[in-house]
Each structure stands twice: as structure tokens, then as C-alpha cells.
Amino acid sequence: MVIGINTAFSSRKRRDSIRYTWMPQGEKRKKLEEEKGIIIRFVIGHSAISGGIVDRAIEAEDRKHGDFMRIDHVEGYLALSGKTKTYFATAVSLWDADFYVKVDDDVHVNIATLGQILSRLALKPRVYIGCMKSGPVLSEKGVRYYEPEHWKFGESGNKYFRHATGQLYAISKDLATYISINKHILHKYINEDVSLGSWFIGLDVEHIDDKRLCCGTPPDCEWKAQAGNICAASFDWRCSGICNSEGRIWEVHNKCAEGEKALWNATF
DSSP: OEEEEEOOTTOHHHHHHHHTTTSOOHHHHHHIIIIIOOEEEEEEEEOSSTTSHHHHHHHHHHHHHOOEEEEEEEOOGGGHHHHHHHHHHHHHHHOOOSEEEEEETTOEEOHHHHHHHHHTTTTOSSEEEEEEEOOBOBOSTTSTTBOTTGGGGOSTTOBOOOEEEEEEEEEEHHHHHHHHHHTTTOOOOSSHHHHHHHHTTTSOOEEEEOGGGSBOTTTHHHHHHHTTOOOSEEOBGGGTBOTTHHHHHHHHHHHHOOOHHHHHHOOO
């Protein structure tokens, strides 16, 4: 399993909060790769002026932690669809895995729980798993999630096709390979999660809607953990991630984490 954490140049505090909560560091991360076959990297491209101050800052951070995956992509919020496409194409060329995961850097993840969910699907050839949704196509300029190509989706008021919400989703190796082979002709919509869903329309793909990949923050994930139903991922829907994640991810981790032993005792 490869887990790519989508991050930005300005998100150093978010990255550090993940390093100190759910992402193993140093020798533990190396052990995770060697013994469990789980690769975790922060995914980032480069600035419009390659070699600029923000690029050098990432290079220095990577020398310290060694946990980045640099991709051939110019960073920018409106370029997330292209970044996602490049991430999957690059990841499948670097690592042979059953599943490739994309997660945002303001989401809490329980790695063992996620791995166990995906391992049960390993024999299925073309799997697209996440929390499936079908929101409205927004045609009014200036609103959040405005869709410039709204006319392609029919009459005003129509909804998108089912697709996984962008905070966390996973695709099987066959689909990552498909993206890699066809990356130059796959259309990019303004919204990254819509783009990914569109690439699989017309393919023989199994869409799996699993709400364990989109639990709420405490008390939601806390109550579920107490009941023995550990969440794979937790965030706040109203913020499209954990609100004020640099500080609050600690609370989520303390109340909703599966525990370190769960990861090392898990079999995938």
C-alpha cells in the first residue's frame, strides 16, 4: 500500500502535526516499509520558478525527514487534478503495490485499519474505494467549487456522477496503471475528486462506498472507537478536513487512534 499525503509549500505545520501523530518516523517508518510493505510520503511538486525559496525549503525539510515524494508538477490549488494524476502515475512507476491511497494533510488516518480494509479487496482487479457522494454541479461564478464546465452535466440543478470525496480515497494497481498509461488524454475538471471519478466512467470498475473512510472528529470517531469500530480516517466535513488541524489533530489522535500495537500486529 502506498499512501500519498497531498501537501502544499505553506503546510509545514500540518506536516509536522502528522509526523508527531499518525505517521511513523525514522526507523519505524523504514520498518513499516520493509515489514508491512506500506509506503507513506508527502506529495509535492515544484514552484513556478523551479529552485526558488519554497523549493529550497522543501529540500531542506526532506533532508531532515526523508519523507517527501517530489513529482513533476507546478503547485497551485487550481491544479489539483493534474497533481493527482501525476501522483498516481509516478507512484505506480516507483512502487509495486496492491493499492494507492491519496489523503489530504488535514486528515487523521489509522494506518492498520485502512490497510485491513484494503487487504480484503486485494483479489479484486479494479477497485475505487472512498466515501462516495454526488453533489450539485455549481454553475454560478464566484462560489466555492464552481464548475466552469457545468454545461457538460446537463441542465441547471443537475448533480455530478458518484465519486469519492477528495479527503481520502484509494484505487487498485490496475487503475493507477491505467492513469499512468493514459495520463496525457485524461481530462481534468476543476475539482480533483470529480476528475478522478470521471476517469473511471465507462470502465469496468467496482465503486465501493465505505464510511469508515470519512468519520467525523470527536465525539464521532471516539464513540465508534469505544464501540470497537475503529475509523480509518477522520475529519470535519464543514472544513473539508480537520478544522484547525495543526492543533486539533492531536485531540483526534488521542481519542480515536487505533494504538501503535495495532499497526505492528496487523497482517495485510
